[in-house]
Amino acid sequence: MIQKEEISLWFQSLQDRICTSLEQADETGKFMEDKWIREEGGGGRTRILQNGNIIEKGGVLFSAVHGPVPAFITGENNSIKQEDTFFATGVSIVIHPNNPMVPIIHMNVRYFEMSNGIWWFGGGIDLTPHYVKEEDAHFFHNSLKTVCDKHDPSYYEKFKKWADDYFFIPHRNETRGIGGIFFDKLSGTDALSKEKLFEFVKEVGSAFAPIYTSIMRKNYQEKFTTENKQWQLLRRGRYVEFNLVYDKGTKFGLETNGRTESILMSLPSNASWFYNYIPRPEGKEAQTLTFLKKGIQWSN
Amino acid sequence: MIQKEEISLWFQSLQDRICTSLEQADETGKFMEDKWIREEGGGGRTRILQNGNIIEKGGVLFSAVHGPVPAFITGENNSIKQEDTFFATGVSIVIHPNNPMVPIIHMNVRYFEMSNGIWWFGGGIDLTPHYVKEEDAHFFHNSLKTVCDKHDPSYYEKFKKWADDYFFIPHRNETRGIGGIFFDKLSGTDALSKEKLFEFVKEVGSAFAPIYTSIMRKNYQEKFTTENKQWQLLRRGRYVEFNLVYDKGTKFGLETNGRTESILMSLPSNASWFYNYIPRPEGKEAQTLTFLKKGIQWSN
Numbered sequence: 001m002i003q004k005e006e007i008s009l010w011f012q013s014l015q016d017r018i019c020t021s022l023e024q025a026d027e028t029g030k031f032m033e034d035k036w037i038r039e040e041g042g043g044g045r046t047r048i049l050q051n052g053n054i055i056e057k058g059g060v061l062f063s064a065v066h067g068p069v070p071a072f073i074t075g076e077n078n079s080i081k082q083e084d085t086f087f088a089t090g091v092s093i094v095i096h097p098n099n100p101m102v103p104i105i106h107m108n109v110r111y112f113e114m115s116n117g118i119w120w121f122g123g124g125i126d127l128t129p130h131y132v133k134e135e136d137a138h139f140f141h142n143s144l145k146t147v148c149d150k151h152d153p154s155y156y157e158k159f160k161k162w163a164d165d166y167f168f169i170p171h172r173n174e175t176r177g178i179g180g181i182f183f184d185k186l187s188g189t190d191a192l193s194k195e196k197l198f199e200f201v202k203e204v205g206s207a208f209a210p211i212y213t214s215i216m217r218k219n220y221q222e223k224f225t226t227e228n229k230q231w232q233l234l235r236r237g238r239y240v241e242f243n244l245v246y247d248k249g250t251k252f253g254l255e256t257n258g259r260t261e262s263i264l265m266s267l268p269s270n271a272s273w274f275y276n277y278i279p280r281p282e283g284k285e286a287q288t289l290t291f292l293k294k295g296i297q298w299s300n
Numbered sequence: 301m302i303q304k305e306e307i308s309l310w311f312q313s314l315q316d317r318i319c320t321s322l323e324q325a326d327e328t329g330k331f332m333e334d335k336w337i338r339e340e341g342g343g344g345r346t347r348i349l350q351n352g353n354i355i356e357k358g359g360v361l362f363s364a365v366h367g368p369v370p371a372f373i374t375g376e377n378n379s380i381k382q383e384d385t386f387f388a389t390g391v392s393i394v395i396h397p398n399n400p401m402v403p404i405i406h407m408n409v410r411y412f413e414m415s416n417g418i419w420w421f422g423g424g425i426d427l428t429p430h431y432v433k434e435e436d437a438h439f440f441h442n443s444l445k446t447v448c449d450k451h452d453p454s455y456y457e458k459f460k461k462w463a464d465d466y467f468f469i470p471h472r473n474e475t476r477g478i479g480g481i482f483f484d485k486l487s488g489t490d491a492l493s494k495e496k497l498f499e500f501v502k503e504v505g506s507a508f509a510p511i512y513t514s515i516m517r518k519n520y521q522e523k524f525t526t527e528n529k530q531w532q533l534l535r536r537g538r539y540v541e542f543n544l545v546y547d548k549g550t551k552f553g554l555e556t557n558g559r560t561e562s563i564l565m566s567l568p569s570n571a572s573w574f575y576n577y578i579p580r581p582e583g584k585e586a587q588t589l590t591f592l593k594k595g596i597q598w599s600n
Contacts (some may be wrong), residue, residue, distance in 0.1 A: 034576070048575045057575070171560045233570065240571075241564075244544035245554065254545065260471045264541075267573040270533065271540075274569065275348045275357070276334070276561045 001191040002198055007111045008064040008089040012045075014109070014205045015062040015091050019047055021209035022060070022095070025216050028053040031060065036259050040067035042087075046262045050269070054220040056098045059265030064089035069114060070256055085115045090123070091205060092249070094266040095212065100232035101222040103129035103136070103177065104239060105212050106266070108249070109205045111198075119194070121201045122184035125208055126163050127215075128177030128239060130232040131284050132291040136215055137178045141298035144181050147207045151200040156299065159183045164294040169242050174292040176242045231285050233272035240271050301491045302498055307411045308364040308389040310498075312345075314409070314505045315362040315391050319347055321509035322360070322395070325516050328353040331360065336559050340367035342387075346562040350569070354402065354520040358395035359565030364388070369414060370556055385415045390423075391505060392549070394566040395512065400532035401522040403429035403436070403477070404539060405512050406566070408549070409505045411498075419494070421501045422484040425508055426463050427515075428477030428539060430532040431584055432591040436515055437478045441598035444481050447507045451500040456599065459483045464594040469542050474592040476542045531585050533572035540571050 019031045029052020037043040044063030049055050066087040069080055090110030097104070106126050113119035127140050141160070148155035159181035167176040181204070186197050243250050243266050253263035279285035319331045329352020337343040344363030349355050366387040369380055390410030397404070406426050413419035427440050441460070448455035459481035467476040481504070486497050543550050543566050553563035579585035 050575060057573075059575070171554045171563075237567070240540060241544060244541060254471045261576045263471075264573065265575055267537070269574065270570055270572045272570045273357075273564065273567040275350060275359070275565055 002194055004087050004089065004111065004113055007198060010202065011064075011089055011091045011109065011111075011205070012062050014202075015045065015047065015060055017206075018091070018093065018209050019060050021213055022049065022055065022058065025213035026052040026054045029055050029058075034261075036262070038065050038067075038259075040065075042066045044259070044262065046259070046265065048265060052098075054097055054099070054102065054216050056096050057265075057269045058095035059093065059262075061092045061262055061265065062090075063092075063262075080114065080116065083115075086112065087114075088112045092266075093208065096236065096268040097216065097220065099220050099222060100130045100224050100228045101133075101219045102216055103127050103219075104236075104268075105208075105215075107205070107208045109201050111201070118187075120185040120187040121197050122186065123201055123204055124159065124163055124166075124180060124182035125204065125211070126167050126177060126180035126182065128235070129288070130235045131228070132178060132288045133219075136218070137291070137298045138300070140178070140180065140211060140215070142300055143207060143211045145299040147203050148181065148200075150203065151196070155183075155200070156181065160299075161295075167242065168294065169238060169246065171245075172238060172241070174238065174289070175294060176239065176292075178291060178296070178298060179294075230272065231279070233270060234274060234277060236268040236271035237273045240267055243267065302494050304387050304389065304411065304413055307498060310502065311364075311389055311391045311409065311411075311505070312362050314502075315345065315347065315360055317506075318391070318393065318509050319360050321513055322349065322355065322358065325513035326352040326354045329355050329358075334561075336562070338365050338367075338559075340365075342366045344559070344562065346559070346565065348565060352398075354397055354399070354516050356396050356398045357565075357569045359393065359562075361392045361562055361565065363390060363392075363562075380414065380416065383415075386412065387414075388412045392566075393508065396536065396568040397516065397520065399520050399522060400430040400524050400528045401433075401519045402516055403427050403519075404536075404568075405508075405515075407505070407508045407512075409501050411501070418487075420485040420487040421497050422486065423501055423504055424459065424463055424466075424480060424482035425504065425511070426467050426477060426480035426482065428535070429588070430535045431528070432478060432588045433519075436518070437591070437598045438600070440478070440480065440511060440515070442600055443507060443511045445599040447503050448481065448500075450503065451496070455483075455500070456481065460599075461595075467542070468594065469538060469546065471545075472538060472541070474538065474589070475594055476539065476592075478591060478596070478598060479594075530572065531579070533570060534574060534577060536568040536571035537573045540567055543567065 029049040031047040031049045034046045042065035047060045049058045069084050069086045093107040095105050109123035111121050145156040163179040163182035166182045167179055188194055250263055329349040331347040331349045334346045342365035347360045349358045369384050369386045393407040395405050409423035411421050445456040463479040463482035466482045488494055550563055
C-alpha cells in the first residue's frame with residue numbers, strides 16, 4: 001500500500017516543478033517562500049509570485065498537516081472515534097495574470113487519510129477566462145480529457161460535470177469560468193486501486209504546468225484597452241465572491257483556524273464591483289457571459 | 301399597537317431624508333433609484349450614488365417584504381406553523397468614500413414580525429475608518445451614546461459590546477472598524493414597549509445623517525498620498541471579507557434568493573489584496589491596526 005509520506009513527497013516535488021515552469025514562462029517573476037508550521041501538527045510551504053511579467057499574483061502552495069480529527073468532522077460521522085487522527089496533504093494553485101486576455105487558473109490535488117483506515121484523493125483544474133476564447137477553451141478541455149481518458153473512459157464526463165456544478169455562483173446564476181474537472185473522495189478497497197488513483201492524481205498535477213504555460217505564452221502579448229482591464233476587475237470581483245462565499249476549501253481553512261494568508265492567496269491583487277453593471281449587447285463581455293453556463297461541451 | 305405599515309412608511313421617509321442629506325453633503329453626487337418587486341411578496345427601493353464628490357459608492361436601501369416563512373426559519377422553531385407568514389422592513393446603508401481619510405459607514409434599522417404575533421426590532425450603526433482618528437472615534441461613539449442614553453441607560457454599553465462582537469473578522473483577529481452599536485431581536489409584550497422600541501429605532505435612524513455628514517465634511521478635503529490610497533484598498537478588502545464571509549444579512553439575502561445587486565451594494569468600487577502585507581511599524585497604518593480591537597472605550 002502506498003504510504004502517505006510517498007504521496008506528500010511527490011506533492012512537494014510537484015510544487016517545485018510547477019514553480020520552475022511558471023517562473024520560466026513568466027520570464028521575470030520569482031516565487032518567494034514562506035514555510036509555516038501548524039501548531040496541531042504538520043505545516044507547509046507557501047510560495048507566492050507578485051508583480052511578474054505575465055503573472056500579477058500567483059500562489060503555489062504545498063501543505064501536509066495532521067492531528068486529531070476536527071470536532072466538526074467527528075460530529076457528523078459516528079464511525080470516527082475521538083482518538084482517531086487525520087493526515088492531509090496537497091498542492092493548491094491560483095494564478096491571476098496581468099493581461100485580461102490571459103485567464104485565471106486554479107488547480108488542486110489532495111490526499112486525505114484517517115488513522116481508522118479511511119483514505120481518499122481529490123482535486124481538479126479549472127479555468128476562468130475574463131474573455132472566453134473558444135480555441136483556448138477547446139484546448140483546455142481536450143487536454144484534460146486526454147489526461148482523464150488514459151485512466152478511465154468515464155472520468156472526463158463525470159468530473160467535467162462535477163466542476164460545472166461545483167464552480168457555480170448561485171446568486172449570479174453564472175459558472176465561475178469555463179470549468180474543467182473536479183473530483184473528491186476518490187477511494188478504493190485495495191492497494192492496487194490506491195496506486196491507480198494516485199497515478200491519475202499525479203497525471204492531473206503534472207498536466208497543470210504544460211497546459212497553463214501554453215495558454216500564458218499564447219495570450220500575454222495581446223493588446224488590451226482600459227475597458228478590457230475594467231472588465232477583468234469586475235470578473236475578479238466574481239472570483240472573490242465565489243471563493244469567499246462558496247469555496248469549501250476556503251471555508252474549511254478559515255473555520256479550522258488555518259493560515260489566513262495562505263488560504264486567501266487565491267484573492268486577486270485588486271477587484272471591482274460596479275452596481276448593476278450590464279455589458280453592452282454584442283460586445284465581447286456580453287459574449288463571455290453566454291459561455292458562463294453549465295453543460296457546455298468544450299471537448300471534441 | 302403600532303402597525304407594520306406605520307413602521308414601513310417611517311423607514312421609507314427615513315430613506316428619503318438620508319438621501320437628501322447625503323446629496324447635500326456630497327454636493328455633486330446624485331442617487332439613482334431601482335424599484336424592485338419580490339416574487340413572493342413586497343419589494344424595495346434601491347438607491348445608489350456612484351462617483352460623487354465625496355462618496356465613491358454608496359447605497360441607501362429600503363425594503364418591505366412579506367410571504368410564507370422561509371423553510372430554514374420554520375425548521376429551527378417548532379412554534380412556527382407552515383401557514384404562518386412573515387413581514388420584514390428596513391433601511392440599510394453602506395457608504396464608501398473616495399478619500400481614505402473619510403471612513404466607511406454602515407447603518408441598518410429593521411423590523412420583523414410574524415403572523416403568529418412574534419415581532420422584533422434590530423439595527424445599528426458602525427464606522428470603519430481606513431485611518432482611525434481618535435477625535436472622530438470619540439465624536440462617533442459619544443453621539444451614539446447620547447442617542448442610547450435618551451432611551452435606556454444600559455443600551456450603549458450593551459449595544460457597543462454587541463457591535464464589537466458582531467463586526468469581528470476571526471481569521472484576521474481584527475474588528476471591522478471601530479464598532480458602534482448593534483442590536484437585534486429587541487421585543488416586548490405590550491403596546492407601550494413596542495412604541496418605546498420604535499422610538500429608539502427612529503432615533504438611531506435619524507442620527508445617521510447628522511453624524512456621518514459631519515464626519516464627511518470634516519475630512520474630505522484632507523490631502524492623501526498613493527500609499528494612503530493603497531492602504532484604503534487593502535482595508536476595503538477586509539470589508540469585503542467580512543461582508544461575504546460573516547455578515548448575517550448578506551448570507552440571509554443570498555441564501556433566500558434576494559436581489560443580488562441590492563445585497564452586494566455594500567461592496568466597494570474596488571479593493572485590494574496583497575500577500576502578507578505588514579505595514580511599517582510606527583506608521584499610521586500600523587497605528588490604525590492597534591485600534592481594531594474589541595473593548596476599546598471610545599465614549600466619554
